[in-house]
Amino acid sequence: MSERVINPRSRGFLFLDSHPAGCERLVEDMWQAVPAPPSAPGGDGPVALVIGSSAGYGLAATIAGLARAGIRGIGVCFEKAPTERRTGTAGWYRTAATAGLARAHSRDMVFLNGDAFSNSTKDQVADLLAERFGGRLDYLIYSVAAPRRTDPDTGTTYASVLKPIGEPYRTKTLVFDDQGAPEVKEVETQPAEGDDIDQTVAVMGGTDWERWIDHLADRGLLADGFSTAALSYIGSPLTAAIYRQGTIGAAKAHLEATARTLDERLGKLVGGRAVTSVNGAAVTQSSTAIPGIALYVGLLRGVLGQALVPPIAQLAKLWDQLTGAHPLTLDDEGRVRLDTWELTDSVQAHVAERWKKATTDTIGQLADLDWFHAEVQRLYGFAVPGIDYTAPVETDVPWPDPTT
Template identity: 85%
Template sequence: MTRRVLTPRNRGFLFLDSHPAGCRQLVTDMWQACPAPTDAPADGAGPVALVIGSSAGYGLAATLAGLKRAGIRGIAVSFEKAPTERRTATAGWYRTAATADLARAAGRDVVFLNGDAFSDLMKDQVADLLKERFGGRLDYLIYSVAAPRRTDPDTGTTYASVLKPIGRANRTKTLLFDDAGAPEVREVETGPAEGDDVEQTVAVMGGADWERWIDHLAGRGLLADGFTTAALSYIGSPLTEAIYRQGTIGVAKAHLEATARTLDERLGTTVGGRAVTSVNGAAVTQSSTAIPGIALYTGLLRGALGEGVVPPVHQLAALWDQLTGAAPLALDEEGRIRLDTWELTEDVQAAVAERWEAASTDTIAELADLDWFRAEVQRLYGFAVPGIDYAEPVSTDVPWPGHAA
């Protein structure tokens, strides 16, 4: 058993190691923060759900909120790396182990699978488990996948997603930290999409794989009457729309939403079910920190709202309430569930825009909640979690959750 004292080592917002105990405590904190239902299903009696992209960000929040709020059982899929002699496992590996323990303690039968969700091999594995272990019927599917590339199982072609504006270069403010942790506000320019950048990004981050999952499971006769599926999405602020909603990733999100409308019509006809996209509010995630301007925007949003920023697990608890009928299904004119309304009110956006305009290296500490933002980034990897003694050696050899019947 490998025991090490782990300290945060990073390149920008990317950390080289993850802390197992910190990741476990973070998951426990999210679980405790999730509001409990008034009438949770009895052990083994909850709906059968499949969460694709279950180990990080909103997918992790969907898994934890589904377990606690809706009493789900079923399957969770993610793609994580095991520990090696030189490196710890990825943070999602440790978060999954902690989630599995919480599910077991709550009496929820959940199988955690590690592999490529884009592959037909994973789809077959999930379908076999649903048939053999969960009665051959799936009630809910949550799709929360953010990936840099995808290989099409039919053609073998590998597509790569890019974060680029469309039509012309975009120049925006962004937030960086130097090696000593000092903040810097800098302007960065991102060149426009070229060639087939848009098509490649849509192939990875659009709705093609989501629809393939539905087709695969429907073809095996595994969709229960009333089957409901939701893909998690984001729109964001006008301050970031040039690089996000109006950029390559925005075209992919529009494709995801169009796919939802197609699936909704089909599922309504075949199983009396439905498909929706759920638009979530801003959060510090491993995916979002890679987008120019998003780090600055999120820090300023926290500076403006403080504790008014709604944590992902609270947003996903609200999603499960709507999906299960515990709360009315509230859709916008595009048929989307909106969990971001707290962020996009005129008052909030005006306050953030004023801070954005004034933001510079000299003023950023007054305008953004930098302590919170830095800690949130570290917590993605299990560091800066309250209650953890980081001077103590910790075992990095945490096994992936088994799934014996």
């Protein structure tokens, strides 16, 4: 037993510890927020693999798939266990909570903690699919955001960077001091140089997604009609220079090109499909690291309020389209668009107007800072309604047993 009181301690948007009870409640709240399926799933649900299942949109895909589509299958993520000095990562506790809810709802969902880029993890997943899930896979959701990737064949390690392409990028950004007071300041990011673009594409493009499909296809594990979706983001013109037109954007373009290649191959192989799903803005552990994104999302919430669509609602719609509950609707580039609520001309005009006016003195009137600051804390299980943060909590939570 390792019970203790956990207080939020952070360096910028990065928290040093996570709160198990807060993470558990967040997962429960996400499950409850999923619209009920049109009819209760009967018998065994479709078999799904979610790669990057413990955080952000990958977590939303997992929970929405379980609660709405009745999936069973495997979630893959890479999290740190609790130690004597530190709690486990938030994703560790969220995975434990998700596994508990899956069991409570009679969903056979296994969670593997390992490097999704490695061949050994791919082998482990393939073996589980063959032995436990009848040797078939109906859906694969790919949602991996990582700073680096090691190619399992060559041993080469690639590192991604957040940089503009061509010229320096100067933008406003939002930060909070140790007391939580907001500050709007300008930062400058130097442009990509050398092989920065190639390295970022190697980490965050479609290479590993395609390797997963190849690996599972070689084992004969793709069911007839198999569908796969990689989760992506386009975003606002206000952040385009650092995101869609920067090194990350080059990786997203590669991801989309990979989807087109895979779609053609899967159509011939199993009558299947491959798409990218473009999601809307959200506060995630990945997005808060990008200059300007925190300010943009805070202003977007200030404009939209409750009309800002959370990840869990977006992913419920994605599952409806993948499973055929609703028609699969694609744009001219073959992408599912779950971001249309964010990118209307009206919404973007209002956000741009607030962006121009944003300073440290005015930001409190322009952005929903209380919501944004709480959302950042909730990534780590803090600021969750109904949790007593003065009470000791058990931190030594075990990883879900894959054999049960």
